[in-house]
Amino acid sequence: MGLTMKAPAKINLTLDVLHKREDGYHEVEMVMTSIDLADHLHMVSRKDMDIHVECTTSFVPTDQRNLVYQAAKRLQARFNIKQGVHITIQKKIPVAAGLAGGSSDAAACIKGLNQLWGLRLTTNEMAALGAEIGSDVSFCIYGGTALATGRGEKIIPLPAPPPFWVILAKPPIGVSTGNIYGKLKADQIKAHPDTERMIEAIKEKDFELITASLGNVLEEVTLYEHPQVGQIKERMKRYGADGVLMSGSGPTVFGITQKESRMRKIYHALKGFCRDVYVVRSLGER
Template identity: 65%
Template sequence: MRLMVKAPAKINLTLDVLYKRPDGYHEVEMVMTTIDLADRLTIEPLDENKIVLDCSVCFLPLDERNHVYQAAMLLKQQFNIDKGVRIYIDKQIPIAAGLAGGSSDAAATIRGLNQLWNLGMNMQEMADLGSRIGSDVPFCVYGGTALAKGRGERIELLSSPPPCWVILAKPPIGVSTAEVYGALKAEQFKDTGKSKQMMEAIYRKDFLAVCESLSNHLESVTLERYPEVRLIKEKMARFGADGVLMSGSGPTVFALTDKESRANRIYNGLRGFCKDVFAVRVLGGNNW
């Protein structure tokens, strides 16, 4: 039996940091949605009791540092599985981009192995296991559009946002999520953010209100440290985007527009400046 599992990227429409918790993590509220940019995983059983990873890119670790490996090992240990598995990752989502590529791959692995090994887990059980790998994995298990609370593990599903184009641009730099959160000062997240406002805009299917509600408390830190990210954001606005925001801790910036001609203008304007540029549609539903 061979399974093909889709692992879509996500963008943060909001990322509101509420406060720093006693356990060292930050309490957050985030509205996230999936987009039509995805890795694809091929999962097949092995006779030998081991986990074998392969990937379309040569610079991704294929051992216990990889979220896919961690997810497979977690399920083997949790359910006492003495079978092996081979997983091939067709990597399309840029790495370390703020798009949850690794988390989505882990979520796809959990969903796929749940089917391959007949584990019988429901969505909540898969999400709970995924939270042990990373904060974005529970959302990626569900997919679609959701409000994520806590560290990101408490998921409240939402309706899909209004249809629109998403143009993404990632500069050739890496950003450490831990470092960005660590540099965040209390005064930078004193306001309550815009997650409630965003949910209302999505409920009304009001595209302009969605654009006006975009918010990311981490953006000020990353923009200050990485001028390349600020420059991309400025260019997107200048090319006519209806809304522009950095996703996650960066460095990827995305632009929203409901006009295809404008999407093409933004995409073409950025291609000469940035290698990783994508023009995709917002998915919003469970399209894996």
């Protein structure tokens, strides 16, 4: 018996860091929304208890370092499951890109095994389990658009923003989220995004206010470490994106617009400048 699960990427419309917590994590406020760039997980039950993960991208680890493997192992142990699973990850989301590819894969694994192994977990129960694996996994369980607080595991659903095109450009580097957060001085952040204004803009479906409210405090660290991220931002702005921001800890930059003509112009301007360029739609809904 097998099934296939879709694992959509996300972008951060806002990312704010409030302070460093006693447990070593940072207290965050993030408004995130799902986009139609997705990995797919093909899952087949095994009669033995082995968990096998393979991936179409060779440099993604398939052992205990992989969040999909960790999710499957945790479910198997937690619910005393006497069977295994073979999981093939068909990668489309760039790796180490700030788009929650690994977290979304783990969320898809949890949701898939919930069906495959007949666990009957609620969405909230799956999200709580996902939080044990990674900060973005809870959001990816729900999908859609949401405010994430705490270390990212506390999710408050939001309505879908108005539809828009998303142009993604990733320079040929990977960024460690832990490294970027480690270099952030939370008490010295110069400008915090207005999270409440972004939430209001989404609720009012005010695209102009959404673009005016974009903000990510991790940009100052990543852009200093990797100047090419700033170059991509400037190029997107120059060619007509209504709003431009780095997603997560980077290095992927996204531009948004509701106009197809602008989308095409930005895409072609970036295609010769950057190898990994994608055009997708916002998903918005859960």
